[in-house]
Amino acid sequence: MKEFLTVLTLLCFASACRKEPVKNDINQSAVQYSTAAIHATESAYWDSVFTRYGNGWTGGDVAASYKLPDGRSLWLWGDSFLDTVYANRQRPVVGFIHNQLTTTNNSGGKFTTYYGGTKRNPLPYFQASGDDFYWPCFTFMSNNNANTYVFLDRVVTFGNGAFDFKVTGVDIAVLNYPDLSVKKIIPFTRDTVVNWSGDAFESSDGFVYLFGVESTKYNKFVHVARTSKANPLDVVYWNGSAWTTNADSSVRVLGGVSQGFSFFQYKGKQYFLSQENLLGPNIYIWNAASPVGPFTKKRLVYTTPQKVGSFKVWTYNAKAHPELSVGDSLLVGYCTNAQTTNGLYKNADTYRPYFVWATNWQ
Numbered sequence: 001m002k003e004f005l006t007v008l009t010l011l012c013f014a015s016a017c018r019k020e021p022v023k024n025d026i027n028q029s030a031v032q033y034s035t036a037a038i039h040a041t042e043s044a045y046w047d048s049v050f051t052r053y054g055n056g057w058t059g060g061d062v063a064a065s066y067k068l069p070d071g072r073s074l075w076l077w078g079d080s081f082l083d084t085v086y087a088n089r090q091r092p093v094v095g096f097i098h099n100q101l102t103t104t105n106n107s108g109g110k111f112t113t114y115y116g117g118t119k120r121n122p123l124p125y126f127q128a129s130g131d132d133f134y135w136p137c138f139t140f141m142s143n144n145n146a147n148t149y150v151f152l153d154r155v156v157t158f159g160n161g162a163f164d165f166k167v168t169g170v171d172i173a174v175l176n177y178p179d180l181s182v183k184k185i186i187p188f189t190r191d192t193v194v195n196w197s198g199d200a201f202e203s204s205d206g207f208v209y210l211f212g213v214e215s216t217k218y219n220k221f222v223h224v225a226r227t228s229k230a231n232p233l234d235v236v237y238w239n240g241s242a243w244t245t246n247a248d249s250s251v252r253v254l255g256g257v258s259q260g261f262s263f264f265q266y267k268g269k270q271y272f273l274s275q276e277n278l279l280g281p282n283i284y285i286w287n288a289a290s291p292v293g294p295f296t297k298k299r300l301v302y303t304t305p306q307k308v309g310s311f312k313v314w315t316y317n318a319k320a321h322p323e324l325s326v327g328d329s330l331l332v333g334y335c336t337n338a339q340t341t342n343g344l345y346k347n348a349d350t351y352r353p354y355f356v357w358a359t360n361w362q
Contacts, residue, residue: 038285038361040302045330046324046355049108054084056113057102058091061316061335062260063353064199066139067323068103068148070178072110075102075134076150082115082122087349093345098124098133099152101180106324114180126173126185132156134171137260138199140208141177143229148175151188151210166352170196172232188233194250201263201291202350208232211290213259214252220259220277221252224292238292253293254286260317263291266330269362273301275318275334281306283318283332285361301358306335308350313342321355330358 052058060080065073076099083095101114117123126134136153136335141148150173157165169190174183189196198211212223224238225247236243237250254272261274270288272295275281286295304315318334323333338350 024331037299038301039359040212040332040356041359043331043355043357046108046333049104049111050352051349052085052111053087056111057082057100057108058085058095059348059351061337061351061353062136063317063333063335064136064260064319065321065324068178069141069145072103072105073323074139074180075104076139077101077137080115081348081351083119084191089348090165090346091344091348095122097122098155099136100125101136103180105280126150126152126182128154128171132168134173136173136202137170140200140202140232141229141324145177147183148177148180149173149232150175151197151200152185153195165194167197181291186233189247192247193246195259196223196225198222198257198259199261199263201265202229203265203291209263210235211261211263211291212250213257215259218278220257222254222257222261223250224253225245225250228293247324254295258317260319262318262320263288264322266322266362269322273318273320273332275316279314279316281315283334285320285358299361300336301361302356303330304354308336308338308343309347311347311350312339313337313343313350322342326357328359328362330361332356332358 025239027274058081060077062076062078063329066075069344078099080097080100081095085091092278103112115125117120128134133153135155137153139148139150152173153167154169154171155165155167171185172188172190176183194212194214196210196212198213201209207226211223214221219275225235227235236245237247239249240251256277257274258277272286273286275283283297283301285301287297288295311334315334315336321331333353333355335353338344344348
C-alpha cells in the first residue's frame with residue numbers, strides 16, 4: 001500500500017466465489033456515474049473476481065496488473081491478507097504479509113497466489129533485510145523475455161500510526177520467467193528526492209520509461225527517466241529538454257497526482273491516469289503527447305465512494321488496466337482501505353480493489 005500502512009490483519013487462501021462467466025460486464029451494473037464527457041459503470045464482474053474466501057489471496061492493495069508474454073495477467077500486491085474470509089465477510093487475525101503476487105487469465109480465472117513460507121505461516125514473496133519490507137510497484141519484461149523485473153519500494157516503519165512509515169529507496173526483483181521464482185533482488189535507488197516507483201511504460205521506441213514521484217507537503221509531482229529492457233540499471237533522466245545521467249537534474253512534468261498511477265497506450269494514443277493527491281476521491285485522465293508530456297485535456301473519470309458497507313474507507317492508487325479492457329471501454333481499478341482496524345476485520349471488502357468501466361474517455 002503506497003499511501004498508508006495497514007494494521008496487521010489477515011488474509012485468506014483465495015478461490016473464487018463465482019463461476020467463470022463473461023469478463024465483459026460493461027452493461028450489467030446497476031450503478032452508473034456520468035461526468036461531463038466520460039461515463040463510468042461499476043464492474044460487478046471484476047469486483048467479484050477479487051471477492052475471495054480462501055485458498056490464497058483475500059485482500060490487498062497496489063493492484064497493478066501486467067500482461068505477461070504467455071497471456072497471464074500478473075498482479076502486484078502490497079500489504080496483503082492470506083488465509084480465510086468467513087461467509088459474513090469477517091476475517092480472523094492471521095495471515096498478514098507485506099507483499100505477494102497473483103496471476104489470472106484474461107477473465108480473472110485461474111487465480112494463483114505466490115507467497116513465501118507455508119499456508120499456516122506465510123511470509124512475503126519478496127524478503128527485505130532487517131526490519132525493512134517491500135511493497136511492489138510495477139513490472140516489465142527483459143528484452144528476451146527471460147526475466148520479469150519488479151520494482152519494489154523499500155519501506156521502514158517508525159511508529160504505530162497509519163502513516164508512520166518511510167520509503168528509503170527502490171530495489172528491483174529479477175524473476176525467472178515463466179515460473180516467476182525470485183532470482184535476485186538488486187538495489188536501484190536510495191533516499192532520493194524522487195521515489196522511482198510510480199509506473200513504467202514499455203515504448204515502441206525500444207525504451208522503458210520510468211515514472212517517479214516527488215512529494216511535497218501538499219502536492220505530488222511526476223518525474224520521468226528511461227532505461228533499456230536489457231539493463232534496467234542503465235538509466236537517464238529527463239531534465240526538461242534532454243536526457244541526462246544526472247538524476248538531480250530531473251524536472252517535474254505534471255503535478256496533482258497520487259503516489260501510484262498509470263501511463264499507458266491505447267489504440268495508438270498515450271494517456272496518463274491518476275487519482276488526485278492526498279487520498280482525494282477523484283480519478284482523472286490526461287492525454288499525453290509523449291511520456292514527458294505535455295499532458296492535456298484533464299478530465300474526471302470517476303469519483304470513488306468513501307464507504308464500504310457501514311465503514312469509512314480511504315481510496316487511492318487508481319490504475320488503468322488496458323490489457324483487460326474491451327473495445328472502447330477502459331477498465332479502471334482503485335484501492336480501498338478501512339479507516340479503522342475494526343473495519344479491516346469486520347468487513348474484508350474494505351481492503352481490496354474495486355473496478356469501473358469507463359466509456360467515452362478517449
